[in-house]
Amino acid sequence: MNKIIYILISLVLLEGCAKEEIVPVVVDFEYEVFNEDFSIPVQIVFFNRTEGGEDYEWSFEGGVPSRSVSRNPGVIQYDAKGVYKIELTASNQDGSRDTKVIEIQIDDPVVIDFEITNLVDNFSPATYAIQNNSSGADTFSWTFEGGAPATSLVKDPGKVTFTEPGEHKITLEISNGREMYNLQKTVTVAPFLVSDFEHTVAFEDDDYQVPARIQFKNTSISATEYQWDFEGASILTSTEENPEVIFTQEGKHSIILTTFNGKETKVVRKEIEFFRNTNLREIKDIKLGINTAHSSNTRGSFYSIIDRKVYTNQEVTPEIEQRIDLVFFGLSSAFSRNRFVSPHKISETTFDVFQNPKSTIFINSQELCGCTASLSVSQYDMMQDDVLLNSLTIQETSGGLQDFDNTMQPRIVLFQTQEGKKGAIKIKDFVDDGQNSYILVDIKIQKESR
Incomplete structure (x- = not known):
């Protein structure tokens, strides 16, 4: 009797040892976007974190390649904007199976650029037209240093006017909701108009006895046109930038220079004294x-x-x-x-x-x-x-x-x-x-x- 009981117990133990425990599959994966750049072309590498899996099937909607059966599929590239599904299914010999699906958004490429066009000239007040050539962005933020307006949130801000001479920075910041880019350019407003000149007497006439040849050097700032008026000279007027003039009459004579730049007019007057020719x-x-x-x-x-x-x-x-x-x-x-x-x-x-x-x-x-x-x-x-x-x-x-x-x-x-x-x-x-x-x-x- 005892022998029979021993045999029965042994059979039960042997049956329990032969039965294996079933291993469940738990699917998980991570990904990394190169340079965190979601603008096409986008390259993504996937890392398989699945537990209990033996066989894998990847599906990359819109990706190249679009499928893979490797545990780690390597780099997948996306060349078109859209929202795409990434699906991983894993299974094992125990018949356990699991699936994970995520969505990833791929954006158009973001390009930031703008052009600045001077409408008339760069003399104050100087007006510039701003043309936005950016693409792939949804929001725009403009800053115009010293300009009117000073800021703008529209894509194309139109015309901006600067009144103070000097350099002014124009900054554009754009975003597609996930990435942000900025670009800065500079415009230069010319100094305010100043009318001035110097003169040099010819070497042989440096005693200022008439006739005396004088070379005038225009030192005006921001001038584009010139009007000279001379007293006691062989010519009375000139529109040259740097005229040479012979003075023929003794005495103190006025030289008047009027300068223009289309927005301002300035005048300067100086005197030069000439003397009798003693030979x-x-x-x-x-x-x-x-x-x-x-x-x-x-x-x-x-x-x-x-x-x-x-x-x-x-x-x-x-x-x-x-x-x-x-x-x-x-x-x-x-x-x-x-x-x-x-x-x-x-x-x-x-x-x-x-x-x-x-x-x-x-x-x-x-x-x-x-x-x-x-x-x-x-x-x-x-x-x-x-x-x-x-x-x-x-x-x-x-x-x-x-x-x-x-x-x-x-x-x-x-x-x-x-x-x-x-x-x-x-x-x-x-x-x-x-x-x-x-x-x-x-x-x-x-x-x-x-």
Whole structure:
């Protein structure tokens, strides 16, 4: 009996061990959108979190690919706007089965852009038309820094006006309900109109004696048109931006510049004083070196009347040679032998000979000249025009060409250029500086020969 009971119990235990427990399937999955960008094209990767599953079937409505039987299907791409179902069904050998369905919204691509068009010009008040070229957005928010209006929530805000000069930022922010984009551009309003000008007198007219040539430089701000009015000039009006004008009448003359830009008009008036033409030019404090100073290029011995410049040995070129009028030759710092020499007689000095020299007549020593030409220091100082110079007959004589020393200060040396202009050199000082010694002179010369 006991044996039979034992057998029955054993059979029951064996039957219980042979029966397996059924494993249920619980479907779950997650996804991640690349760059969180739901605007087409959209790429999504899915992560299968299902428990108990062995076989899987994915369905991607509107996706590429549209189906998959892999546990993890990889990347699915969506190329059209819409709301799509994603369905995952999982099963196992126990016959357990589960399904999960979700919906995902795919948006049109969001493009943000706008154009700014100046309607007339950028002078204040400046009006601009705003054209919105954005797409894929549902809401719009505009900010116009310093503009009227200052803000707008409509897609196309139309015209905006800016009155203050300077840079103004225009900002557009758009959204499709899930993503937000912004773009900023800048407009520049020109400064308020200012009328102003400068002038430069021609080098040869820098004493402002008439006729005097003046170059005007317009320094106005935000001007597009110009109206000039001149007193005492060869022309009375001009619409040029930077006119050149010759003034022919002495006295104080008004120059009026009126500027326009289509929105404003501004006027500026200035005066320039012009003087009687004395036909006399005075040049002061010229330093002419002795021969050693010239040769070492410390102080030049050559002088050009037209350039009003002293040239050293190294500065002389074939072109400059033709512009040299005066050559000073000082033998030493003792100033015992000095003379002015015509450029065409430079061979009489230690300087290099010119190839195309000018010819100038000199009277170095009036006291030895034996000629009618004579000019005292007081006469030189009192000269206000060229009348006295013009009356002189300047001729070279052997006595007049004699060297002079430094015993007479000041000394007057007379000369006449190749062009016939008569002049006088006033030697004010003999400056001992060793090999760099020099004389300090003033010159009065006719502007034009007559």
